[in-house]
Amino acid sequence: MDETRMLTGTASRIQANTDKRRAQWNKTVLIVACLLPGFVLLTTFLLIPIAQAMYYSAYNWNGLGPLDNFVGLSNYRRAFSESVFRGAIKHSFIIMGLSLAIQLPLAMTLALILVRGQLRFQRFFRTIFFLPYVFSEIIAAYIWLYVYNPRGGLLNRFLEIFNPAYAGTAWLTDLDTVLVAIFVVLTWKFFGFHMLLYMAGLQNISREVEDSARVAGANEYQVLRFVTLPMMRDTIALTVFLSILGSFQQFIVVWILTGGGPAFRSELIVTYLYKFGIQRMQLGYGSALAVILFAMTLLFSIGYQRLVLHRTMAD
Amino acid sequence: MTSVSAPKMTFSRFLMYLFVIVVALLMFSPVVVVILGSIRTTGEFMSNPVALPKTGIKWENYTDILTKPEFWRSVGNSLRITLTTTFLVILAAAPLAAIFARVSFKGRSVLFNILSIGLLFPLVVAILPVFLQIRNLNLINSFWGVILPLVTFSLPGSTVILIGFFRAIPAELEDASYIDGCTTFGFFRHVLFPLARPAIAAIATLTVVNAWNEYFLSLVVLGDSKKWPLTLGIMQFQGQYGTEWARVMAYITLLIIPAVIFYLLAERYIVTGLTGGELKG
Numbered sequence: 001m002d003e004t005r006m007l008t009g010t011a012s013r014i015q016a017n018t019d020k021r022r023a024q025w026n027k028t029v030l031i032v033a034c035l036l037p038g039f040v041l042l043t044t045f046l047l048i049p050i051a052q053a054m055y056y057s058a059y060n061w062n063g064l065g066p067l068d069n070f071v072g073l074s075n076y077r078r079a080f081s082e083s084v085f086r087g088a089i090k091h092s093f094i095i096m097g098l099s100l101a102i103q104l105p106l107a108m109t110l111a112l113i114l115v116r117g118q119l120r121f122q123r124f125f126r127t128i129f130f131l132p133y134v135f136s137e138i139i140a141a142y143i144w145l146y147v148y149n150p151r152g153g154l155l156n157r158f159l160e161i162f163n164p165a166y167a168g169t170a171w172l173t174d175l176d177t178v179l180v181a182i183f184v185v186l187t188w189k190f191f192g193f194h195m196l197l198y199m200a201g202l203q204n205i206s207r208e209v210e211d212s213a214r215v216a217g218a219n220e221y222q223v224l225r226f227v228t229l230p231m232m233r234d235t236i237a238l239t240v241f242l243s244i245l246g247s248f249q250q251f252i253v254v255w256i257l258t259g260g261g262p263a264f265r266s267e268l269i270v271t272y273l274y275k276f277g278i279q280r281m282q283l284g285y286g287s288a289l290a291v292i293l294f295a296m297t298l299l300f301s302i303g304y305q306r307l308v309l310h311r312t313m314a315d
Numbered sequence: 316m317t318s319v320s321a322p323k324m325t326f327s328r329f330l331m332y333l334f335v336i337v338v339a340l341l342m343f344s345p346v347v348v349v350i351l352g353s354i355r356t357t358g359e360f361m362s363n364p365v366a367l368p369k370t371g372i373k374w375e376n377y378t379d380i381l382t383k384p385e386f387w388r389s390v391g392n393s394l395r396i397t398l399t400t401t402f403l404v405i406l407a408a409a410p411l412a413a414i415f416a417r418v419s420f421k422g423r424s425v426l427f428n429i430l431s432i433g434l435l436f437p438l439v440v441a442i443l444p445v446f447l448q449i450r451n452l453n454l455i456n457s458f459w460g461v462i463l464p465l466v467t468f469s470l471p472g473s474t475v476i477l478i479g480f481f482r483a484i485p486a487e488l489e490d491a492s493y494i495d496g497c498t499t500f501g502f503f504r505h506v507l508f509p510l511a512r513p514a515i516a517a518i519a520t521l522t523v524v525n526a527w528n529e530y531f532l533s534l535v536v537l538g539d540s541k542k543w544p545l546t547l548g549i550m551q552f553q554g555q556y557g558t559e560w561a562r563v564m565a566y567i568t569l570l571i572i573p574a575v576i577f578y579l580l581a582e583r584y585i586v587t588g589l590t591g592g593e594l595k596g
Contacts, residue, residue: 030500031420034410038470039426041407044452045467046433049444056447063450110338117331127582128339131346134578134585136528138546139570142553143345146352146560152361154348188342193589200590249439252530256550270439277443278535286443293440301435 050294057288063281075288084264085289088272091179095268096247098183104239107191111198112224126199130192137189141256144185148172148257172258178266185253190246194239201235202228237308244304245297269293346571353377353564360561376565380552388541389548393527396461396544400526401519403466404473408518409511411470412477413503417489433471438464439531446535460536465526473518479591480514481507517588520581527574545570 057076060069079085110129114122132140147154150170159166171181205228213227229236251270254260260267260275267275273293277286344365352360353376355368380386414420415427438445445464454460484507492502508515530546537543540551549566556562578585 027418027420027499030498031414031418034414035426038407038411038474039429041463041467041470042429042433045445045448045464046436046441047429049441049448052447053444063447106338110335113331113335117328119328119331119335125335125339127579128343131575131578132342134524134574135571136530136546136574138528138530138549139567139574142549142563142567143349146349146564147345152364154345154364157364188345196586196589245435249437251439270442273443278446283443283447287447290441290443294436297435297440298432 053287053290053294055287056284057291059284061282061284063283069284071284075285076292078285079288079292084267085269085272087264088267088269091266092248092250092268094179095183095186095250096244098180099186099243099247100240102183103187103191104194104236104243106187107194107239108198108236110191111195111202112228114195115199115202116228126196129195132189133193135189137252138256140185140189141253144188144253145257148181173262175262175265178258178262182254182257182266185257186250189253194243197235197239198232201232205231234309241301241304241309244300248293248296349564349571350568352561353568355561357559357561360564373561376561377569379562380566380569385540385551386548389543389545392458392542393544393546396458396465396529396533397523397526399458399462400465400469401522403462404469404522405515405519407466408470408473408477409508409515410503412474412481413507415474416478416481417502417507418499430471430474433468434475436468438468438529441468442531442535445532449536455536456539456542457536458542461529461532464532465529469522469525473522476518476521476588476591477511477514480511484510513584513587517584520584521588523577523581524585 056067058070058072059067060071060075061067110125113119114125119125148171150156150168155171156166156169159169171177209231210223210227213223218226248269250268251274254266254268254271255274258266260271269289270293273286273289276282277289348364351365351367354372354374355366356370356373359366359369411430415423415430449455449460449464452460454463488506488510489502492506497505528546529544530550533544533547537547540547543551549563549570552566553563
């Protein structure tokens with residue numbers, strides 16, 4: 001009797017163990033099956049290319065023939081000694097500075113007006129402001145190529161109303177105006193996106209907090225400065241982050257409007273990389289440029305997330 | 316009290332309306348002028364950009380494009396790239412997000428960090444390394460050389476959006492499905508994915524916009540002009556008819572109209588996807 005009970009007990013324990021093991025096995029199969037397609041792609045088109053770029057960057061290579069011209073770090077040294085590349089970095093920083101100083105405040109102002117001003121047709125205005133974000137950058141570039149056209153372009157036609165001297169002004173071939181002209185296009189294309197994020201952030205702040213500040217005697221400026229904006233901190237931090245990254249990732253708008261010219265005055269990092277790496281098939285040098293761009297992005301992102309967003313990437 | 320504050324309020328509201336309307340006009344005038352230009356002759360357009368057609372609407376600007384086989388071939392190429400990419404993104408991102416959101420396992424944080432690297436580097440930054448890899452894989456001049464990297468670089472963002480939605484689905488539903496005899500996969504299939512349909516629609520919509528507007532990969536991968544999508548088609552067209560503004564405007568309008576219609580139809584999903592479901596109305 002006792003023996004039989006013991007045996008059945010062992011049997012059911014063994015049964016339970018195999019069930020557990022089978023469940024564990026099923027879980028592992030599920031995890032692998034779900035992760036595999038995505039991670040095969042990420043490995044093939046993200047991790048391996050990054051590793052290859054680091055490797056190729058130590059060679060002089062035109063893409064044909066074997067990799068036999070090892071040059072160590074000289075591709076990197078070349079990049080930082082080229083005045084055109086240094087100029088490209090400088091221009092990217094200028095675009096970044098202008099975005100933070102003008103584009104984001106404009107987006108915030110419009111979001112505040114639309115959400116807190118309780119304007120009618122809020123949705124209509126939101127759609128108008130956001131639409132360019134949905135257009136292809138190529139379309140945006142061609143629209144503005146016409147707007148800036150010296151002869152008969154919309155901008156000069158408009159300015160001629162006030163001062164005929166503007167006729168024929170070539171905004172995109174003037175060394176002093178080209179970067180600002182490009183910045184205007186980027187603002188037109190992208191500020192609606194930031195405005196949308198701000199609108200979402202504003203809707204999440206309870207109006208009662210703002211109202212109680214008003215009851216406590218704060219004027220509208222103080223409410224904005226000490227209540228609304230501090231509560232928008234996370235959203236603002238995110239848009240600043242995206243805006244800075246975006247400034248270093250522009251290509252096609254510049255490529256179509258100016259091709260980086262005149263005299264490299266609107267060259268940005270990616271247009272430089274395309275021109276000197278891909279078009280001229282200097283793949284070793286181009287790889288070094290890509291690695292520099294990667295490193296800048298990675299360092300900035302990690303630093304920003306640690307210092308400003310107060311979180312690690314795993315969150 | 317109201318009588319004191321009301322006039323001031325009206326004035327500031329007037330200023331707000333004024334500001335918003337002026338910005339809206341500045342934003343939209345280039346688009347309106349392009350559309351007006353597309354139905355007139357280049358001469359009319361150059362002499363006065365903002366005017367209605369005087370000699371009748373020039374439909375030729377459009378019919379000339381719409382009767383070109385190259386245009387329709389580009390439309391087909393764009394559709395092919397966009398639809399395949401979107402389908403594959405959903406297929407790869409939904410299981411990935413489900414695992415990250417609902418299952419704990421060893422190595423999770425390492426894998427999630429790899430995914431996050433993809434968030435930092437959009438395709439435009441990685442273009443040269445990706446181009447070299449496409450060359451190694453013999454995918455130059457193949458649609459897959461555009462589609463697969465596009466899927467890869469759409470994955471991290473889409474997965475992160477989906478993880479947020481999957482996490483929001485209460486654990487009670489998961490427990491209940493296990494009591495009913497579901498496996499974890501069954502829970503994904505019968506509970507998680509159907510409930511997250513709006514979120515999946517959101518990532519599909521964002522991927523459609525992204526893939527439809529893609530140009531950089533196509534530029535470096537597709538040398539054969541028969542395979543060019545519309546974004547490269549317009550570059551070619553502009554190169555041929557650069558001085559005939561009216562025709563280029565017509566081509567631009569043909570690309571703007573579907574974008575606007577698509578946006579108006581899918582606005583809810585685009586806004587949901589970009590703001591993590593926070594923006595209402």
